[in-house]
Amino acid sequence: MTQAQIRHDWTIDAIEALFAQPFNDLLFTAQQVHRQHFSANQVQVSTLLSIKTGACPEDCKYCPQSAHYDTGLERERLLAVEKVLAEAAAAKQQGASRFCMGAAWRNPKDRDMPYLIDMIKGVKQLGLETCMTLGMLTPLQAMALREAGLDYYNHNLDTSPEFYGEIITTRTYQDRLTTLQNVRDAGLKVCAGGIVGMGESRRDRAGLLQQLANLPQHPESVPVNMLVKVAGTPFEQLDDLDAFEFIRTIAIARILMPKSMVRLSAGREMMNEQMQALCFLAGANSIFYGERLLTTANPAASKDQQLFTKLGIEPMPHEDYSDEVHQAVIADDLSEQQQPRYYEVS
Numbered sequence: 001m002t003q004a005q006i007r008h009d010w011t012i013d014a015i016e017a018l019f020a021q022p023f024n025d026l027l028f029t030a031q032q033v034h035r036q037h038f039s040a041n042q043v044q045v046s047t048l049l050s051i052k053t054g055a056c057p058e059d060c061k062y063c064p065q066s067a068h069y070d071t072g073l074e075r076e077r078l079l080a081v082e083k084v085l086a087e088a089a090a091a092k093q094q095g096a097s098r099f100c101m102g103a104a105w106r107n108p109k110d111r112d113m114p115y116l117i118d119m120i121k122g123v124k125q126l127g128l129e130t131c132m133t134l135g136m137l138t139p140l141q142a143m144a145l146r147e148a149g150l151d152y153y154n155h156n157l158d159t160s161p162e163f164y165g166e167i168i169t170t171r172t173y174q175d176r177l178t179t180l181q182n183v184r185d186a187g188l189k190v191c192a193g194g195i196v197g198m199g200e201s202r203r204d205r206a207g208l209l210q211q212l213a214n215l216p217q218h219p220e221s222v223p224v225n226m227l228v229k230v231a232g233t234p235f236e237q238l239d240d241l242d243a244f245e246f247i248r249t250i251a252i253a254r255i256l257m258p259k260s261m262v263r264l265s266a267g268r269e270m271m272n273e274q275m276q277a278l279c280f281l282a283g284a285n286s287i288f289y290g291e292r293l294l295t296t297a298n299p300a301a302s303k304d305q306q307l308f309t310k311l312g313i314e315p316m317p318h319e320d321y322s323d324e325v326h327q328a329v330i331a332d333d334l335s336e337q338q339q340p341r342y343y344e345v346s
Helices: 012-019 023-037 081-093 110-125 139-148 173-185 202-213 243-256 273-281 301-311 323-336
Strands: 042-052 098-103 129-133 152-154 189-191 194-196 221-226 261-264 286-289
Touching: 012 202, 012 243, 023 243, 023 273, 042 081, 042 261, 081 098, 081 110, 098 110, 098 152, 110 129, 110 139, 139 173, 152 221, 173 189, 189 221, 194 202, 194 243, 202 243, 221 243, 243 261, 243 273, 261 273, 273 301
Parallel strands: 042 098, 042 286, 098 129, 129 152, 152 189, 194 221, 221 261, 261 286
Antiparallel strands: none
16 A cells, blocks of 8 residues: 555545445555554553533533533532642553543633643653643633643544534534634644534534544544433433444544544443454554543543453553653744644635
8 A cells, every 4th residue: 555645635525435435445444554654553541630520611412511411410620730740640650641631611711821831830740741621722822831831732623514503502613623723823732533423424424524634734633532421411312323333433534644643532431342442453543541531431441451451552652741851842843833724614
């Protein structure tokens, strides 16, 4: 197979044609693309911590943290910096190389920024890669997080532009694209993906992948989440997405974005070992470790270790993400991040 091209001109019809391929052919192609850019038997291990839980003003129909729905979730204030750093240290001890922090906000307030900056600096001092997801960001907020040492910012597109209105009404699709642009302009790496199994069509899944793959610069990290149905949310009674359709989505994300980390994210608790193994074969090379993903269940670290052993998979080796290394490369990174502005939704 020739070297996979980095493209930004995918059409919906071309992506749907990939979905329509025989399953074995699709996975064979995805695995070939994967091996061109990554070790076939290494998976990045990340940990995700909810640093502020519940009472989110957004009305995302899948989310148990939305203040619009009664899911029995206990609301919590922003965690103390010391608590976050203790959790990060424990995550590193368990093998995580990346530490992600999520807050149930529409957007962070100015009063929150000093605490967030201290969290980032503290996690960096532990030598971990850092990621945050805090809702929408202004350009100044994105730059402040970058200067503190943040490596990645997560802001998912969730679904296709056409289906988006069925998911959320309190924030537009363009709002999401604007935040991604603010993140990119600040020199941060982008983590952006979506959720499948929310009642969308295959064409909508293709539309989500098209939006991600046709950004002027592919997200460095692409989390693919399978809907976790939570009692009290509008989506609690939706039918389960077919497992093979989910694996196809992983494979196509790998083909469309060859150099991106494709993260097998929410929903792993409902996947058996065989399904997860096929996802790794399809090109997934990142997972969240730990028994919680923000507010939903995740496989125990011991179960993941057992699966890795069965498959001959090893965690990606640690790199040095300390402040000193960060400051040494920040100028180079910023110069490389100068990209055209993101397309607006037509």
